Amino acid sequence: MAPTPAELIRTLVAGRLPGLVHLAHRPGPFHVRHATDLEGRVLLLVPVFSDLAAELDPGAARDVAVVLDVLDLPPAAGAPSAGRAWVSGWAVPLDGESARRAAVDFAAVDPTGDLLDVGSRFRLHRFEVAEARLETAGVVHRVDPGEYAAAEPDPLHADEAALLADLADHHGPEVVAYLRGRLHLTGDEPRVVRLDRYGLVVAYGRPGDRRRARLPFPHPLADPADLPHLLLPLLPLPTPAHPHP
Template sequence: MPSAAERARTLVENNSSAALVIPGLSPAPGEPMTPLRRSVGPHGDVFLLFARDSAVVRAVEAAPDGEAAAVLEITDVAPVAVPHRIRGRAWVAGWLTLVPGGAFEAGTALLRLEPGEVSVDDLWGTALVEPDEFAAAEADPLAGYETELLQHLAAAHGAEVGLLCALVGADGTSCEGGVARRAVAAVPLALDRFGLRVRFSGDDTTFDARFDFPEPVTELDGARRAMRTLFEAARES
C-alpha cells in the first residue's frame, strides 16, 4: 500500500480541491481562500499562488515578522459518480510567508507554507506524517492519469469492472455468495500504482474492494496492462 506520506503528497500535489485557513483572521472571508496554483518544493514546502490583493496576502503582510500560522486543507473527491464521493482529506499546518519576487504573473503573490504538521484521512485510514517524511515522499506516478482512467473505466468498461466482484474475498466470498451477492452496481473508485479500488453497492449494502496489480506500475501503459490482467482473472474465475 502507499505510505501515509505518499498519500498526503499525492493529495497536495494533484487535482484535489484546496482551501487555506488562517486562524483568527478578521474579518473572516466570505468564501474559501483557494490558491490559484499550488506546488511542493524539494524540501517539502508548499508554494501557493494567490491574487495580490487577497485576504491571505494582506494577513501575512500584517502578521508579526511577516509570518502567519495557517492550515491548508485538501479535499479529494472521486472523479466518477459514486455514493459517498469524498475519498479523503489531508491537512498541512505550518507557517505562511511571502516569497519576495515570486509572483508568476501581474497581480499575484507567491506564498510559502512551511509544514509543521501533516495529516491524512482517506480510504486507507488516518495517519500523521512528519514534515521530513512528507518532504522525502513522491506523489503517486499514476495520479495525473487517474481521473481519465477511472472515467474511461466507468463509461466504457462497466461490465468488466462488475466482473471483478468474482474476485472479492480471500475466503471464497464472491458475487455468488455472502455480502457481495447483493451488489448491483460497481464503480471504479480509486487507482494508484499498487492497484484499483472498486465501490460495490446495492439496495442494502455498499462496500469497497481492493484489487492489487501483479506488480506496482509507474506509467500509463503499465496501468492498462495491469487492469487487463485483473479483468482476465475475473473472467476466468
C-alpha cells in the same frame, strides 16, 4: 498494499483539489490556489489586491503561520473519500529568482496564465510543512514532516476520474466479468470506484451497500504509461482471427 497516510496527504495537497487557508488568530478561511513542489513545499498563488494578501503581508515580521486544508473530492458516485488533509507551516513571500523558480514548480501542477503576472497582479508564498495530518474514516493520522516530504503524490490522481469513466463506458462487461471472478460474486455487479498506484478499489452489493474490496496490482505503478500493462488482466485482448487455409 494501499497508499500510506503520508502518500495520501501528498496527493491531496499536490494542487489538483480546492484548498482553504487558515491563518493563526486571523479571520478566514480563505480560498486559495496552491501547488506543491518536488520537495513537498506548499506554494500559494495569491492576488496582490485581496483579503488573503493583506493578511499574509508580513509587515515587521518575515513569515505568517498558515494551515492549508484540503478535502478529497471522490471521482465517481459511490466512491469512498481519501479523507481530509491539513498541512501547516510559516508562509514566506517570494520575489526575484525565488519567485521565478517557484512559478515553474507551480506550472508543473497547474499551468495557469496568472503565473505570468507574478510580481505584478499576483504574489507567490511558500512554506515548508512543519505539521501534517490526515483525517480518514473518523481517524486522525499525524505524519512526520520528513515522512511527508519523502512521500510522492499518486501519479494517477489527476486522471483518476477519466480513467474510471473509460473503464465503465468502454470496457464495462469485461471489467464486471473479471471482478466477479476475482471476488467470487454471482448476483452483485461490482464496479471500480477508485484507482491509485497500488491497485483498484471495488464496490459491490446493492445500491447503498458499503462493501468494498481492494485488488492490488502485481507491483506499484511508477509511471502512468505502465497502467495499460497492469490492467491487462481486466481487459484481455481479443483472440486473433485465424485465416482460412
